[in-house]
Amino acid sequence: MAPGALLDENTSARDGLQLEETSDNIDAVNVLKDKMKWATASNFDAEKDKTQFRQYEHACDRVKDFYREQHTNQTVAYNLQARHHFLKTRKREEMTVWQAMEKLDTLIDESDPDTSLSQIQHLLQSAEAIRRDGRPRWMQLTGLIHDLGKLLFFHGSAGQWDVVGDTFPVGCAFSPKIIYGPGSFADNPDSRAPVYSTEFGIYSPRCGLNNVMLSWGHDEYLYHVCRDQSTLPDEALAMIRYHSFYPWHQQDAYRELMDEHDERMLEAVRAFNPYDLYSKSDGLPDVEELKPYYLELIDEYFPQKVIRW
Numbered sequence: 001m002a003p004g005a006l007l008d009e010n011t012s013a014r015d016g017l018q019l020e021e022t023s024d025n026i027d028a029v030n031v032l033k034d035k036m037k038w039a040t041a042s043n044f045d046a047e048k049d050k051t052q053f054r055q056y057e058h059a060c061d062r063v064k065d066f067y068r069e070q071h072t073n074q075t076v077a078y079n080l081q082a083r084h085h086f087l088k089t090r091k092r093e094e095m096t097v098w099q100a101m102e103k104l105d106t107l108i109d110e111s112d113p114d115t116s117l118s119q120i121q122h123l124l125q126s127a128e129a130i131r132r133d134g135r136p137r138w139m140q141l142t143g144l145i146h147d148l149g150k151l152l153f154f155h156g157s158a159g160q161w162d163v164v165g166d167t168f169p170v171g172c173a174f175s176p177k178i179i180y181g182p183g184s185f186a187d188n189p190d191s192r193a194p195v196y197s198t199e200f201g202i203y204s205p206r207c208g209l210n211n212v213m214l215s216w217g218h219d220e221y222l223y224h225v226c227r228d229q230s231t232l233p234d235e236a237l238a239m240i241r242y243h244s245f246y247p248w249h250q251q252d253a254y255r256e257l258m259d260e261h262d263e264r265m266l267e268a269v270r271a272f273n274p275y276d277l278y279s280k281s282d283g284l285p286d287v288e289e290l291k292p293y294y295l296e297l298i299d300e301y302f303p304q305k306v307i308r309w
């Protein structure tokens with residue numbers, strides 16, 4: 001059997017672990033072990049002072065104003081319309097992944113209390129932290145691209161409130177664990193709507209997050225781009241799609257909406273989170289020096305090179 005024949009890039013790393021180590025599939029097992037390196041313990045964040053991050057109560061007005069606007073405007077109606085427009089009807093712009101990073105670089109994220117660095121620097125900090133920790137190449141690439149969905153801002157978004165910031169489900173009651181709590185949704189009409197304001201709203205227990213509409217923003221948009229145009233594995237797609245869903249991956253809210261697949265994906269999202277959050281206090285990466293390494297890595301998982309954004 002050819003090396004890796006049991007696997008393609010979309011094989012879930014976890015599913016493949018059921019392979020036995022026989023001489024026939026030993027190469028495939030080695031490939032899997034490499035893919036599983038995301039799940040081993042990491043020391044990356046051991047020396048970080050975590051109390052320095054995500055201190056929303058002490059954040060500046062820019063951040064507080066951002067969340068008031070986001071929590072007021074993220075409704076089911078807006079979500080349906082945004083999905084339709086940004087994923088279906090809009091004319092797509094064509095660019096390579098690196099061009100997308102350069103285009104995004106002028107955006108300063110108003111929701112973020114922890115960094116005012118440019119987006120390329122944040123992306124490279126995340127990727128480099130993952131690489132230094134010996135994580136698989138697909139995860140390094142995930143770090144490099146995970147915020148590229150913020151390009152929505154240049155595709156005619158309504159503002160930053162429908163691009164950046166943490167995410168949460170719409171169509172059911174807003175969890176008190178969302179930043180700034182229930183009071184911040186006072187002006188959101190869905191918080192008083194008969195069905196949307198109930199615990200499960202339009203969903204049912206264990207329906208699976210794939211069937212839940214998260215507030216519209218950079219995660220969901222980039223997930224669709226990567227699902228359709230890259231060969232990244234399921235774990236990478238989950239890291240991209242749910243990395244801003246802090247009420248879920250950090251606060252344990254909305255667990256009753258999860259299905260079995262989500263249980264596995266939650267581990268992947270949690271493994272990714274420290275590299276996104278705590279790399280913000282790392283030194284500044286040298287963009288030109290790192291570029292050749294990452295250009296090669298991008299080509300490995302985006303075979304057609306020019307991407308429809």
Ligand SMILES: O[C@H]1[C@H](O)[C@@H](O)[C@H](O)[C@@H](O)[C@H]1O
Nearest residue numbers: 109111112164165166243244
């Ligand atoms: O302010 C940040 C930033 O916008 C990140 O890109 C996002 O993933 C976080 O969840 C958010 O809180």
Ligand SMILES: [Fe+2]
Nearest residue numbers: 146147243244
């Ligand atoms: Fe993000």
Ligand SMILES: [Fe+2]
Nearest residue numbers: 122146147276
């Ligand atoms: Fe990020």
